[in-house]
Amino acid sequence: MSITVMILSGGRSRRFGGVHKPGVRLGGQTVISRILGTVRQAVPEAEVWVAGTTVGLTDAEADSVGSVREEPEFSGPLAGIEAAARTMGDSEVTVILAGDMPLVRPDHLRALIAASRESGLPAAGVDDRGKLQFLCAAWPTALLRRRLADIGQTQDRAVKLLFSGLEVAPVDVDPAEIVDFDTPEEYERVAVRVEAADTIGSLPGASDVEATKASPGARAVPEQVLRMRDLAATELPEGVWMTDAEVAAVLDFASHIKHSDSSLSPVLAAFLAGRLHSAVPREGRASVAEALARVEQILTRPRG
Structure with a gap:
């Protein structure tokens, strides 16, 4: 089974003071390096694309992924998804990941891939309140490309348009695992969780x-x-x-x-x-x- 993973890294981070969120450090690693490491653990064979800047990756990490920018730059995650989907090769399943979600676990990514493959539907994490995380999802690649073609104009439009009118295969997940951060205060809370997870893991x-x-x-x-x-x-x-x-x-x-x-x-x-x-x-x-x-x-x- 061929897998593509796209990591979205093209935002302005306005609420974070304009500092590039995927490039900030958490527990000795940048956020985007943590996410890439999780992807490599979950699906070592995956083709990985970064939609946006690769700032925060080491030279070796940057050389191991494809890179593409949305057009125009800073025109939103849906435009980033379209740019990656247009550039990447063919695969059976494509995983979409936000670039500011450092606590995602390899087993959750594998569960999303399995759910999408078995159902033929987009699969997304759902928490105990029934909320779906659209930017941690797995899609049949052909279906993703058809949805992008149906939407047409993607610049500055919401990612949830991809899911509009579609059945979604839900995958239960702890909401703390798919938490992201937009503000310095949210970053501090995530940093505490990363520290605790790293301590237990060691x-x-x-x-x-x-x-x-x-x-x-x-x-x-x-x-x-x-x-x-x-x-x-x-x-x-x-x-x-x-x-x-x-x-x-x-x-x-x-x-x-x-x-x-x-x-x-x-x-x-x-x-x-x-x-x-x-x-x-x-x-x-x-x-x-x-x-x-x-x-x-x-x-x-x-x-x-």
Whole structure:
């Protein structure tokens, strides 16, 4: 199966102070380098085109992709898609990716490709509110080109026109995975998530995370965290113990606090929850998750 991927990188970034968003750095890499790396992990054999400037790619990365500009420049992502579709070779499926979406995962890209191939429809990520992400989608290439021809004029027109009147194959995705950024404030929030993802990804045993989930839908617990839990248990009073599910609840809570707009320290909040949980006799003790929720309720209560 032949795959083409187009990364859209031609915007003005007005709300970002005119700084080229794909070229800014996150955790030691530029945004566009991260996206290209994800594409190479997902579909190493894909033909990749950048619609817009390649600023932010290394020389080697830039040499490995095709590059095309929309006409006229800065005339919108739909015009960029048309320019890439007109220049690239034939393929079975084409993936369209925004150039400011650094948290997209390889498995999501593979799921989009599979859904489009199996259905013959455009496939797009859909979050828990039913919202589709039009700029993280996979298309049958022939259908994409027909839709562009039907639209005709693409300059300064909305990408959702491609999807108008078409059935879409939805692929469930965590909205945090397909988040983009338009403002400095949104960039800071994405930077926090990138830091957390890079930290978890660097832990020993992180590649085996799926096998260590405590329950369906629970956060995956890296082996290093579980080993630390087991070591700490030797210093705790008899009968004080945290199950894998409770460890997962603490990790979820810390992530929730860290990624929220709250000024709470995740470490302090988790510590207080642990104290609240262990201070109550076991027969009347709340679950760790309930203790965490109670601590957040107390610490975020309006004063006065």
